[in-house]
Amino acid sequence: MENPIRASMDVNSVRKDFPTVRKGQGIYLDSACQSLRPDSVIRAVTEYYEEYPACGGRSVHSMATRVSIAVDESRETLASFFGTKDPECYVFTRNCTEGLNTAAYGLGLKRGDVVVTTDMEHNSNHVPWMRLAETAGVERRFSRSGKDGRFDIEAFHRCMDRKVKVVSVQQSSNVTGCTVPIKAVSEIAHDYGATVIVDGAQSAPHMKVDLEDLDADIYCMSIHKMLGPSGMGVMYGKREVLERLRPMALGGGTVGLATYDSVNLAPIPDRFEAGLHDYAGIVGTKAAIEYLSRIGMDEVEKWDSMLMRRIFSDLEDVPGLHVVGPDEPSLRGSVFSFNIDGLGAHDIGMMLDSMAGVMIRSGMHCTHPFYVSRGIDGSARASTYIYNTVDEIDIFASAVRHIAETFGQ
Template identity: 65%
Template sequence: MDFGRLRMDFPTMREDRGVYLDSACQSLRPDSVIAAVTEYYTKCPVCGGRSVHHLANEVSVRVDETREELCSFFGGESPDCFIFTKNTTEGLNTVARGLGLRRGDAVVTTDTEHNSNYVPWLMLRDSQGIRMRMSRSGKDGVFDIESFKEAMGRDVKAVSVGHCSNVTGCVVPVKDVAEIAHDYGAKVIVDGAQAAPHMKIDMKKLGADFYALSLHKMLGPSGMGLLYGTGEALRSLPSLEYGGGTVGLVTYDNVSFAPAPDRFEAGLQDYAGIFGTKAAVEYLEKIGMDNVAAHDRSLMEYMYGEIKDIKGLSFVGPEDPDLRSSVMSFNIAGLGAHDVAMMLDSIDGIMVRSGMHCAHPFFVSRGIEGSVRASVYLYNNREDIDRFAAALRKVADTFGGFRNTRRP
């Protein structure tokens, strides 16, 4: 696969707007996705699923085709198992609030979760009296299956884990987790925001009951997400919102609700986003997710080799780049993460993320104030890494708490 050629599909890259190493937050978009969004607004900017005129029918057909494409791409049970949301957070909240957990029911998470997969359970603890238990990772954030087993029990009704950490890049073996959780009768919810853009996901093989992800992290339009659920899991899950499109029939006294996915998609949808979603998935399918994963791994290994000897640099998460998926989090002694990020941008337009990356408990529990995070994707190359490493070395040399020397 010629990733150098693919790079030219992205306007930001063609125009050399800087070195974009913030894809874990939101990915760039290729021409085909931008064209698909524009196509909706120029050719059929109307509502699907309600009116029966020819433009509305065109939108309705495209929505159905997008679900079919998603089902094929993610190995889903049925196209109707894919629900459009605005992001992973909405999907996770829909499940957390819809499971009907009661006082005394336990939920197991890990200690590396994004706030979106931790705060909803905290709120249920405070409002419904559920109990929370945690699978503990090592200091470097690598998942510990034995700790997870110890957290399980017959009172556990739900297990909610991030497939891939947005801080350490460490991957949770979801299939193994699901098998253990199901033996206890627990539902399995997965935050796939960081995993889905970078590895092959087969929903049926993973065995989770629910899987939430953000399409805007995998070349799709901003504000587009997905919630996948098995047919059985979705049948018993109520919607988070009610209104147009979610019902079968309403009288003055009663309401019957539509089946999934309609029951979960209240009001008019982001049809332009759905058009762009199909284009994004088609683009990734042509590349092949195994190729994407291999490209990410190659760049992580190269990045590690280029920055590991910078004096004052410490990694947040494992040093082994093969365990980091597509993210490299670190700090420079004597400097705050935000300061490093701003200096990288000022020196050579290096765009990275800084702070606690919405994973506050992970940092607080380890006494770390935050980190700088460089994340790669299919449009990055070694030249990007070279520029990043050179700028980072300059920051450490000039402003860091240690004088930097590079080993030969």
């Protein structure tokens, strides 16, 4: 079946770089949770442990110096990849969640300050603000989306006034795939003097992100969704914003000088990176970003779009199948969330795995308010990436059709 969007990426060559794909360990359609890793990332991590497993930024011996250089190079690679000039504005975190929490608790919000989010946020960009509403008296406002999850710029504009101190929104939804126009949101928010925080967990792995152009004040991402090591994230912030942000954790590496009764914070980014780093994760981050750079994010986005169109084409008229979110593949990014009448999401997930070796995710995807507000118990979710093929999509779709026709109502 023909698809109107063509991508020039050589998927067969890409697939050779991923061990689990080479070994034939099933069809992995769960990349919105965590991506697979290519050989180059695995080698970078292994090389750290085998050749220079020391601590950077503290000792001055040759092995430690190599670590320090590797950390600096990783920041420089990130700055180049995301279109910014200052590598020191990239803070290494455990994941996107840690970055979002650091931003939420570090801005010093007080009673009466207003925070605007969408009604589609992942719990990482919802629960911290809920806690601040309970403990600090911060006011929440939700920019309401359409029933299918599409962002409504007019509804967002109606939320804004001079009381709004923070606008914190996802760039792309992990349920519907819908994308928020961050540049427009930033312009509106800045007109009211608000700080803009972006959850880029689902967007940074799948589209070109130019942070200078988007003009967000803080942008958080999960490297483990971008071919990088597990437990690695990055928080980017404009220098002037990071300078006024209070670190969430303090200790070794975060201070310039501490006495019994005083402490001076270290410069950014060190003040946000308490304790020993995940140096293996940091060097793996550089390898992952370099891999994506070689492919090109425009090609990544085209490939996801082509695969999403294939899913919709293959699953047209499947009895009892309901898409969660827009039914236009061009709006879905890389995620396809769905339910089948008479079957729970976990049932669908287990049957796909056991019957066809297809691995997807099922549940509420840490986006509980979206599902609860719409009276949906959860959904099955297939998510694509650069190592997935049209043939794999066809196998997935055929299995879904069989399950719906055989076991659905």
